[in-house]
Amino acid sequence: MTSVDVVIMAAGKGTRMKSRLPKVLHRLAGRALLDHVTATVASLKPRSCVVITGHGAPEVEAEMHRWALDTPGIDMQFVRQEPQLGTGHAVQQAAPLLPCDGITLILNGDVPLIAADTLQSLIGQCGGRHMALLTVDMPDPTGYGRIVREAPHADWDGDDLGGGPAADAGARVLAIVEHKDASAAQRAIREIYSGVMAVPTQLLKGWLARLRNDNSQGEYYLTDIVKFAVADGAEVLATCIADRLQVDGVNSPVQLAELERGFQLRQAQALMAQGVRLADPARLDVRGTLACGQDVDIDVNCIFEGRVQLGDGVQVGANCIIANATIAAGAVIHPFTHIDGERAGVTVGEGALVGPFARLRPGAQLGAGVHIGNFVEVKNSTLAAGAKANHLAYLGDATVGERVNYGAGSITANYDGANKHRTVIEADVHIGSNSVLVAPVTIGAGGTVGGGSTITRDTPPGALSVVRGKLISVANWARPAKKTGN
Ligand code: UD1
Ligand code: CA
DSSP states (O other), rough: OOOOOEEEOOOOOOOGOOOSOOOSSEEEETTEHHHHHHHHHHOOOOOOEEEEEBBBBHHHHHHHHHHHHHSSTTOOOEOOSSSOOOOHHHHHGGGGGGTSEEEEEEEEOOOOTOOOHHHHHHHHHTTTTTTEEEEEEEOOOTTTTTEEEETTSSSSSSSSSSSSSSOOOTTTTEEEEEEGGOOHHHTTTEEEEEEEEEEEEHHHHHHHHOOOOOSTTTTOOHHHHHHHHHTTTEEEEEOOSOGGTTOOOOOOOHHHHHHHHHHHHHHHHHHHHHTOOOGGGEEEEEEEEEEEOOOOOOOEEEEEEEEEEEEEOOOOOTTOOEEEEEEEETOOOOOEEEEEOTOOOOOOOOOOEEOOSSSTTTTEEEEEEOEOOOOOOOOEEEEOTTEEEEEEEESSSSEOOOOOEEEEOEEEEBOOOOOOOOOOOOOOEOOOOOEEEEEEOOOOOOOOEOOTTTOOSSSSSEEEEEOOOOOOOTTOOOOOOOOOOO
């Protein structure tokens, strides 16, 4: 097997994005466009990978370094292209890093959804001897490079290029002509170059050296190497794939949004194929990985981020955002709940009920059958099986025992302005409404805290603890009356 070296072009400005952010750092499904490409590349285990940077190079390289930390085992190098004189010029910058004995796989950093098996078969076609291009039929090919094939049974006379508008997989490829340089007849061709090719490196280097910029954009077009290959008698193989999503590029916010929807729909279909029931596949966003057990129901407008696991029979109500969390079997997440485990994660136990309008923050660990109701916030706290906090409450840095009932409006005062402290509520405690538990503090097992109490010391097990002003009732109290004018 010939070794594969990858070149990813990511130096362009992305003018049509009209953004300060370099184009390849715009997000698709929560990840930079370039991250999608490098993740796919990593799965191919190439010998090396060169990323060409230019516009916003420091930002792009910093993002890639962060990404590489999570993806060991890929040898990634950066080459800066200054100024950016076109895609051919970009690959010229990488050429000195490419060993002559390999296959160079060239990818665009702004074509994020290319699949590993597609690349693998392109590499196979190249086989270290041929030029292999990936192409696709576009209903609207405006802006793309057209695949010009030999007209079937007609002599190549230079005028009648293309042999008809759609791909004719059999006909010999003669050239790629960029949209701006194309004749009217060539513009009618719908088969376009995807931006992906695999080329024997030795040949590539020779062709790159022959590139000129005498075209309508004054750029060195990588795509011009096709005509050199044809002139040299090398075989140019073009594979037209049906799956457009894989080769759709991002050049504008509209294209980014279209690709996002296309990608999300594909993920929704994959989930449904596993048996997940989605109220509306068009109203689901997965920005990361979502693993589901059997009989999971997800209502409309839910967003899943990072790594999320939903156990058997989990129900997620409408308008929930769930990030980095593990939800055990039978749990119900009611509408408008926000769960974000960040790095620490969130776990929700079997059969727990959460929401509506609940907020679970990093380190929230709910046991089986726990109830968290509306406007309850839980952070870095463990709630043992059967504990309940049903209304308007805060639990931060708390350890809550089994069957505790945490009353409406109660809070753990966990922060003294400098340090965080822990609150321990032992099993079977009842905390009355509107209590303040000033940490560090322990409420002994089976105890009761009277509503409205501010607890500043540990309380003994089994006791009723109340801190409250004495009730005074003034008999026959006459409310002040408004003065009547004279
Ligand atoms: C390119 C192809 C076109 C193809 C299309 C597919 C050329 C000349 N044209 O056109 O045939 O249909 O991709 O999406 O190759 N870049 C650099 N340095 C540069 C210029 C570009 O690194 O000097 C990078 C960009 O960041 C981008 C990629 O190369 O990731 C493609 O550049 P872009 O300007 O978007 O090329 P297109 O005009 O789309
Ligand atoms: Ca492009």
